[in-house]
Amino acid sequence: MTERFQNADLSGFARVSEWVFDLDNTLYPADSNLFAQVDQRMGGFISELLRVPFAEARRVQKDYYYRYGTTLSGLMHEHKVPPETFMDYVHDIDLSPISPAPQLAAAIEALPGRKFIFTNGSVAHATRVCDKLGLTHVFDGVFDICAAQYVPKPKLECYHSFLAAHGVHPQRAAMFEDLPHNLEAPHALGMATVLVRSSFHDHPSQRAIEAWDFLPAHIHHYTEDLTAFVESLNAARRSES
Numbered sequence: 190m191t192e193r194f195q196n197a198d199l200s201g202f203a204r205v206s207e208w209v210f211d212l213d214n215t216l217y218p219a220d221s222n223l224f225a226q227v228d229q230r231m232g233g234f235i236s237e238l239l240r241v242p243f244a245e246a247r248r249v250q251k252d253y254y255y256r257y258g259t260t261l262s263g264l265m266h267e268h269k270v271p272p273e274t275f276m277d278y279v280h281d282i283d284l285s286p287i288s289p290a291p292q293l294a295a296a297i298e299a300l301p302g303r304k305f306i307f308t309n310g311s312v313a314h315a316t317r318v319c320d321k322l323g324l325t326h327v328f329d330g331v332f333d334i335c336a337a338q339y340v341p342k343p344k345l346e347c348y349h350s351f352l353a354a355h356g357v358h359p360q361r362a363a364m365f366e367d368l369p370h371n372l373e374a375p376h377a378l379g380m381a382t383v384l385v386r387s388s389f390h391d392h393p394s395q396r397a398i399e400a401w402d403f404l405p406a407h408i409h410h411y412t413e414d415l416t417a418f419v420e421s422l423n424a425a426r427r428s429e430s
Contacts, residue, residue: 205361208303208304209351212318227310258343259309272339288321298327300419305330307364308331308332342374343368359379359380363380366384370392383408
């Protein structure tokens with residue numbers, strides 16, 4: 190597929206030695222509907238918790254998501270829900286829709302420097318997904334919502350926590366994300382930013398993409414194919430050496 194926004198100039202990545210990837214709908218394609226399972230289970234959890242019909246639970250779910258950054262944050266603030274209980278429930282999903290991604294694994298592994306997963310989900314969920322994708326061995330660490338003290342992306346405090354936990358210098362880092370608003374803080378901190386296309390448009394910032402004539406200032410690059418983009422980064426480095 191021809192990419193909507195061209196990425197001809199990759200020179201900004203020459204300074205990058207810390208590669209940071211979101212998990213859901215970034216390291217695997219959104220059209221696998223894996224995260225859609227999580228999304229549905231969130232609604233089911235709230236329906237049981239509040240004893241309301243599923244439609245009302247979904248309304249509450251999205252309200253918390255938009256206002257607090259994650260549904261979990263809203264549940265913790267509004268209902269004192271134990272985060273582990275929620276995450277264990279919503280991440281109990283069928284991973285069969287995703288398959289091993291050896292080409293992506295090889296591309297990420299070839300990037301120079303350290304690689305991290307930075308997710309609003311849990312380490313357990315990230316591990317299960319990466320094991321299925323065959324990506325576990327390429328990452329140096331996972332920073333999850335627990336490590337962030339349950340302060341989620343896109344809050345700036347969350348990014349500071351990640352950088353401090355792993356000794357990552359933002360001027361030497363790149364962030365890959367499917368949610369445009371989650372790239373605002375990385376850009377402000379000095380990281381290179383890459384928006385990965387997602388067909389799961391669950392946030393206003395994603396729905397706004399269709400009206401874009403050009404990339405916003407906080408998004409430096411856009412890709413519809415993460416594997417191909419990472420391979421292009423490796424190819425650009427080889428041509429410069």
